[in-house]
Amino acid sequence: MPCPDYTQSSSVRNRAVEDDGGGSVRTDDGVVSGYRAALDRLRAAQKPSAGTPLYSRLVNRPLGRRFAAFASVRGWTPNGVTFRSAACTFTAILLVALLPPTWWLGVIVSALLVLGYALDSADGQLARLRGGGSLQGEWLDHTVDAAKVLTIHVAILISAHRFFELPVAWLLVPIAYLVVDSLLFFGMMERDLLVRAVPGGTGAPPASTGILRAILILPSDYGLFCLVFLLLGLPLVFFAVYTVMLVCNAAFLVLALAKWYRQLGGIARG
Template sequence: MCMEERSERRYGAALDHLRAAQKPSAGTPLYSRLVNRPLGRRFAAAAYVLGATPDGVTLVSAVCTFSGIALIALVPPVWWLGVLVSALLILGYALDSADGQLARLRGGGSVQGEWLDHTVDAAKVLTIHAAILISVFRFFELPAGWLLIPLAYLVVDSLLFFGMMERDLLLARAAGGRAPASEASTGVLRAILILPSDYGLFCLLFLLLGAPLLYFGVYALMLVCNTIFLLLALVKWYRQLGAHGR
């Protein structure tokens, strides 16, 4: 059997293993469920065949993501920039899914790898809205007050990320170190309703960058949706932690 055939077999076996060991889709927005996880699964299987490490995949994901973020701040908004930024962010997001799947495929990840993954995610949340703020200030013909929208979005996304990470940490500690149980609801309707909170949809938003006012209007609408989602999530998480505390 030639090397190419062996690689194909290893890739197919890795893909089958990842499909069987896929994390539950409960609470996962539609894009992440239908597009990002399957795409990340393929990247993880390919990385496994190539002998890559989860940390290496995380770093490649970071390069793609932060290259796209830098372009937002540095280049005037035109249609081709939107396509390029969206492609880089989507690729970075898929690789962000792949690193964890690769870790499971290799027998489990490390504490260092999990820390690196979450640190990159936190940096992404902070810098992407800062880049949008810079872009609006430099290239958009809007009153200065509109700059508050990226600032507000940065606060909302940061609170959402921190609140979710802290909730998972506290629930795991209450459960003796075990990961928190998945949510019961896995319906497609719920996945659609929480779609505005999906980072994958946010990546696709940049396809509108060539029409700056339309892009910024949809961005502002997503801020409203995510603010509502954050408020509902904070109430839910507070009640969850209270129940475990009792």
């Protein structure tokens, strides 16, 4: 799972912001009137891409930025965007659990998950455009993410049990993936909260920005996970790719936990 947006651009955070109620965002240096102006402001306030996997960096953030600009023009709130993201994501998850796997179902599920992920990026970007988010919004975003992490693997487990011709032992794969994803999500959230609790802490420590690293951690990218559902019409192929991604994410989890442990130890000693 991608790291949620914690940091805000100081150029945006330090402005006084007022929603005029008509779909524009008023700041003390003018009015964001229209899609193009909102998009320009979002580009200026974009988070650094350090540590971001390739799909999230090249596809999801730019797509989310466009949705955030559209939401600004329409007068949507960040929480409203979060609810729209959740609606797309959990509709897809229900479809996986309830319907037999077919090629057209895979296309629909993948499209809904991609849309939900883009809107998940858009809510944080919209909050920064409006001058900063709220504790309620951050809590809501993380709660939806936690529910997504849990339920998407449960849906795959249900589908595999009902429709895949697999030995029963292979049903342990979605359970293991659920455990790995849950640990990654919790470990990342807890690490960031602890770093921010330290005086002068600002969130996650800097990570490498290299394109090679972005490629190497691609299997941990939720965006790639969304695209894997395009294979749902070939259940055994889908499950094989899903299993490979589990192995990659389990290896990533071991490395990440060791790295976060060292980082927190360094902060405590510093």
